[in-house]
Amino acid sequence: MRPPCLSPRDCLRPLQTSRPMVSERLIFPMSPKSDRPVVTRFAPSPTGYLHIGGGRTALFNWLYARGRGGKFLLRIEDTDRERSTPEATAAILRGLTWLGLDWDGEVVSQFARKDRHAEVAHQMLARGTAYKCFSTQEEIATFRAAREAEGASYAVFLSPWRDADPASFPDAPYAIRMKAPRTGETVIDDSVQGRVVIQNATLDDMIVLRSDGVPTYMLAVVVDDHDMGVTHVIRGDDHLNNAARQQMVYDAMGWEIPTWAHIPLIHGPDGKKLSKRHGATGVEEYQAMGYPAAGMRNYLTRLGWAKGDAEIFTTEQALQMFDLEGIGRAPARLDFKKLENTCGHHMAMADDAALLHELGEFLVSVGKPCLTDDQALLMKTALTFLKKSAKIFPDLVDKASFLLISRPIVPDEQAAAALDTVSRGILKSLTPQLHNAIWTKDALEPILTRVAAESGLGFGKLAAPLRAALAGRTVTPSVYDMMLVIGQDESIARLTDAAD
């Protein structure tokens, strides 16, 4: 995977549009969009962090494009200067990177393209598909209030300037409004929602360029998506209604409409819109909670999408399977139990070296000390069995505590109880027999079994003090596994410590 650039400052460059305004129609001369390579994009606003729902939207876009040999682009919708921050952009890039979603080309700054947006607004003016509107916000408010007073069920603002004679134009600031069709209907042919029909009468002439010359979001998305060659717009269904107005811009400019795919939002466990009170909403919080990225991807892919009974799959398999047809239309709820279970499968499937590496990243992300070289070595060996039962990283660290601690081992309350006088005596008789033992499970097993039998105990009774001595606690991995990992000398030393 290509290392994505991490400095937002370096990344935010305007999209290279070498094509002059006259050549829009020539960008994809003859080929219908179905023949073109897929281009998708993720376009977050840098107002906070990467929301888990945004992460899933990005994932869907990434899977769809990459699974088809297409491109996945990233655009930061930073036109709201008040709310956009470079820190938020950095957080979004970090979140995507952690999820393993790499993007093609440079990150596009929407704000940096404002001149291009304004240019298109003026083109619309020239084409007669937009007009100058001199109405003030007060006039608009008055208009709406009047209509509502008349009992209108909805108040679509009708600008008096729509068909006004240019000779009557005052010398005043104006906004550019799209001249939207007043009658008929706009049909959104959506790959997820199906055929959605919007009555044009319910839509007003939206502003494409504000009176201060700043383009609006509605115009900017369309221009950017077009210029970036986006073929498939996969985004939250909160944009479904917007799609109708945006489609009008495509029509006004004679541009080819992309394939729409409006996916449902993610809800919290209680079915309400996912918010802070449900706990984690930011992707990075999930990283800090210790969910492995591969498990996270798998879970998020299955949340709102399905292909038969497929539940646990690798990213490569997801790339193969993912399609728009499998996306559901109802919002899905986050289920932490299932997330954890999915992560457990991925933990068990993971390559040891890769897992060790990701564990290191997890420790860094939560500000815990990195493993020492010695610990890492032991961990690498222990991973072969630890990963089978651990689900998330904190789980893994906890199960590995026996190799992270060092002598003298301080037993916890239960461990101390297990190391009573009788048990210590048994350990005392066991230790000498280990000095010359061959350090394999096959060789150790008969020794421990014999000692247990000689003490008149079942092996289970011997295991308790062994755990206490080796790990300082009573809940641990198998005693053989632990002894093999920490080695003969260390094992004997710990047993000797405990026996005294």
Place this chain on the structure above:
RNA sequence: GGCCCGUUCGUCUAUCGGUUAGGACACCUGGUUUUCAACCAGGUAAGAGGGGUUCGACUCCCCUACGGGCUGCCA
């Protein structure tokens, strides 16, 4: 208020007019075991409600209820 979208086990979902409505998570029971897990086997559990259409509806249509979204010179 208006418009748009949605509604299958507790949760994620399969089904694309005819199925004993399937799988996964969770839960319960049993097994295995060296503790906790993990693992294995089994079980409980669903078409929001009401009308149509049809020989036959979870599936198609309408209404209601509930949830969500949009309705800005925000994105």
